[in-house]
Amino acid sequence: MRNNSLYSMLVVLLGGSALVAASAGFSVAQAQTPNTVVIKNFMFSPMELTVKAGSTVTWKNLDGEPHTVVNDAGMFRSAALDQNDTYQFKFDKPGVYKVFCSIHPNMKETITVQ
Template identity: 80%
Template sequence: MLLAASAGFSVAQAQETNAVTIKNFMFSPMAITVKAGTTVTWKNLDGEPHTVVNDAGLFRSAALDQNETFQYKFDKPGVYKIFCGIHPNMRATVTVQ
């Protein structure tokens, strides 16, 4: 039972490392590297709405208000360029191995 609890804790920790915050009109971190099959979560901490858009059209979030999140599971290796559809100067990269 203790083993299962510690394994669950490890999974929770791993999920947090796949989190990107949106704050001060920036994605943080601006570049993240994950393994194929990983779900990345973006959370908007700004008072202004933001979107999470892939420049190749693979995904596009709805406008995220403060404290709202968007998740996307990256199944295929590659480099994914991300930007905010409302503020296109906000850019980030997700590298999937």
């Protein structure tokens, strides 16, 4: 029989990212992938994201409804993303990028590239 205290979990919040570590010290896993935008409840989360030039941003749709990821300047446009589908775009140039869902245009976010 295993000792439950060896398998209890400790959640440490550092700089807005959640880290989950086994209290026994065997492993550490990052709970949220950097530069990831989650689409849930008809919202982009986070609604504002700042990344460095050369970074790739990944969007993941967790809603049961399809969504798209579209730049208002026409630089990129995903196909309709079904539940658990992802879309990635590499931001090479600094700037402010406005993003929306073409199916649900009220869904908006801003990506700032430094």
